[in-house]
Amino acid sequence: MVEPERRADGKTEHSLTVFLTGAECPFTCSFCDLWRYTIEGPTPVGALPHQLQQVLETVGGAADRIKLYNASNFFDSRAVPAADLPAIASLIARFPAVTVESHANLIGAHTLEFAGLIDGRLEVAVGLETIHPTALAQANKRLDLDRFDRAASFLLANDIDLRVFVLLGAPYVPTEESIEWTVRSVEYAVERGASLVSIIPVRDGNGELERLGALGDFIPPTLSQLENALDRCTRITRSVVTADLWDVQRLAACDDCRHQRIERLRRANFTGVVGPRVECPSCAPL
Numbered sequence: 001m002v003e004p005e006r007r008a009d010g011k012t013e014h015s016l017t018v019f020l021t022g023a024e025c026p027f028t029c030s031f032c033d034l035w036r037y038t039i040e041g042p043t044p045v046g047a048l049p050h051q052l053q054q055v056l057e058t059v060g061g062a063a064d065r066i067k068l069y070n071a072s073n074f075f076d077s078r079a080v081p082a083a084d085l086p087a088i089a090s091l092i093a094r095f096p097a098v099t100v101e102s103h104a105n106l107i108g109a110h111t112l113e114f115a116g117l118i119d120g121r122l123e124v125a126v127g128l129e130t131i132h133p134t135a136l137a138q139a140n141k142r143l144d145l146d147r148f149d150r151a152a153s154f155l156l157a158n159d160i161d162l163r164v165f166v167l168l169g170a171p172y173v174p175t176e177e178s179i180e181w182t183v184r185s186v187e188y189a190v191e192r193g194a195s196l197v198s199i200i201p202v203r204d205g206n207g208e209l210e211r212l213g214a215l216g217d218f219i220p221p222t223l224s225q226l227e228n229a230l231d232r233c234t235r236i237t238r239s240v241v242t243a244d245l246w247d248v249q250r251l252a253a254c255d256d257c258r259h260q261r262i263e264r265l266r267r268a269n270f271t272g273v274v275g276p277r278v279e280c281p282s283c284a285p286l
């Protein structure tokens with residue numbers, strides 16, 4: 001996937017996202033469905049460089065940034081064998097910036113090793129998810145805010161950029177407080193140095209969310225909530241805040257204005273300016 005992306009310095013980058021397939025993440029967050037894109041057992045040595053090489057041969061390499069997303073943690077050697085790091089670094093040597101994703105608990109020596117191997121500047125994408133105390137504790141993520149803070153400080157102290165994922169509609173957050181907790185979580189990430197924060201609406205369909213939904217502990221977020229959350233984050237200027245639009249068509253919304261609302265979010269992501277809200281005679285805000 002190749003897409004333009006606004007950065008905190010006001011420049012627009014063209015980034016190439018490569019989805020790699022390897023071992024499943026050892027964490028089992030209640031809201032996550034990334035295990036669908038993984039294999040059983042550890043990633044075989046050589047598999048990721050092979051996949052990466054095939055992608056780069058197909059799409060070429062004219063991008064400002066490469067994102068290596070492996071549906072797990074880049075610094076888990078079961079998912080990304082340490083023996084493959086030099087080959088991966090060599091394949092991506094032409095990119096000025098590199099983004100990988102990792103649980104905060106796994107950021108450490110491997111992170112520094114990889115930062116030292118690549119030619120480009122490293123950014124690590126970390127899921128904060130929510131700072132709602134009950135929701136974070138119940139998410140099965142084995143993360144607390146203190147651990148997140150230490151990971152963020154470690155990255156910044158080593159001149160590595162931090163990108164953060166924040167959820168909209170996390171289980172156990174009361175739906176009437178959903179936008180407020182998302183905005184607070186974004187602000188928390190910005191205060192800890194995130195250069196970019198992406199708001200991700202929780203998507204049902206992984207089984208566990210349906211179970212929590214039946215208990216009344218999860219209500220899927222709506223497109224209108226995503227708009228409200230992003231609108232409230234435009235006052236943040238130190239960092240880029242975007243709405244994640246992957247699979248956004250699945251969010252509940254009015255069929256007559258859904259497309260216009262999504263396009264408005266897409267423009268806001270790209271420009272940092274939210275235009276006027278879409279007015280639609282067919283719907284009250286959903």
Ligand code: SF4
Nearest residue numbers: 025027028029032072
């Ligand atoms: S740590 Fe990330 S990849 Fe692993 S289960 Fe949680 S959300 Fe999914």
Ligand SMILES: [Zn+2]
Nearest residue numbers: 254257280283
């Ligand atoms: Zn409408």
